[in-house]
Amino acid sequence: MQAIEIQNVDFAYGKELILKEASAVIEGGDFIALTGENGTGKSTLLRLLLAELKPLRGRIRLLGEDNDKVIRSGKVGYVAQNGTYANQNFPATVEEIVTANLYKQIGLFRFPSKSHKHQVYEALEKLKMSEYAKTLIGELSGGQQQRVMLARALVIKPELLILDEPTTGIDMKSVRQLYEILGELHKSEKLTILMVTHGHLEECAGINRILQLEDGKIGEVVGNGVKL
Numbered sequence: 001m002q003a004i005e006i007q008n009v010d011f012a013y014g015k016e017l018i019l020k021e022a023s024a025v026i027e028g029g030d031f032i033a034l035t036g037e038n039g040t041g042k043s044t045l046l047r048l049l050l051a052e053l054k055p056l057r058g059r060i061r062l063l064g065e066d067n068d069k070v071i072r073s074g075k076v077g078y079v080a081q082n083g084t085y086a087n088q089n090f091p092a093t094v095e096e097i098v099t100a101n102l103y104k105q106i107g108l109f110r111f112p113s114k115s116h117k118h119q120v121y122e123a124l125e126k127l128k129m130s131e132y133a134k135t136l137i138g139e140l141s142g143g144q145q146q147r148v149m150l151a152r153a154l155v156i157k158p159e160l161l162i163l164d165e166p167t168t169g170i171d172m173k174s175v176r177q178l179y180e181i182l183g184e185l186h187k188s189e190k191l192t193i194l195m196v197t198h199g200h201l202e203e204c205a206g207i208n209r210i211l212q213l214e215d216g217k218i219g220e221v222v223g224n225g226v227k228l
């Protein structure tokens with residue numbers, strides 16, 4: 001099944017179009033890196049996929065359905081740029097942060113059940129972070145915080161995982177660890193992954209296609225060039 005279909009999408013914040021008839025198809029099971037110069041619109045494209053923004057023209061489908069419907073159903077995991085809690089005295093533990101993403105299942109004013117807790121620890125285990133469950137997020141290193149944010153995205157058991165520059169601000173050892181974990185998840189859980197990233201692609205063995213955003217269009221990196 002096609003995991004992502006972007007069909008002739010135009011988008012502008014003001015007058016100038018950032019995306020111009022942008023199109024791409026990502027198959028289920030793909031592990032895609034999306035690259036492009038600063039300011040070309042990569043984060044904007046992700047916000048369109050996540051139905052936070054609406055295209056001026058064109059259509060976006062995820063997992064075979066209109067994207068806003070799929071987003072509401074919780075089949076898409078998302079790791080935002082710059083781990084939201086980084087460098088803050090955020091008064092929440094790792095366990096609380098991961099559990100918070102289960103709010104749709106738990107209900108806003110109810111307590112997590114045993115099975116919710118099990119889901120949380122399972123996700124933390126995958127990221128080798130369960131021993132830090134009771135630690136405040138602000139006490140962790142950047143790389144560890146990023147693994148917590150990944151566990152948070154995975155706790156809902158998504159079919160599609162979208163990451164916005166997950167390696168920003170973390171050291172090379174943590175970049176390798178993160179890429180290794182993503183490669184394992186892609187293989188063992190058949191997770192479709194779309195990752196916006198600037199560099200170190202050679203460190204990420206699991207990636208099978210590289211897309212590039214250029215002049216408002218999505219091209220494919222083939223060899224040393226980009227095919228639009």
Ligand SMILES: Nc1ncnc2c1ncn2[C@@H]1O[C@H](COP(=O)(O)OP(=O)(O)OP(=O)(O)O)[C@@H](O)[C@H]1O
Binds near residue numbers: 018036039042
């Ligand atoms: N909310 C907004 N309102 C107006 N313009 C915006 C808004 N968000 C982004 N832009 C502009 O849209 C363009 C694309 O921004 P976007 O953040 O999507 O690019 P990007 O490729 O993700 O950049 P980077 O690699 O630096 O993260 C930029 O010129 C940016 O200044």
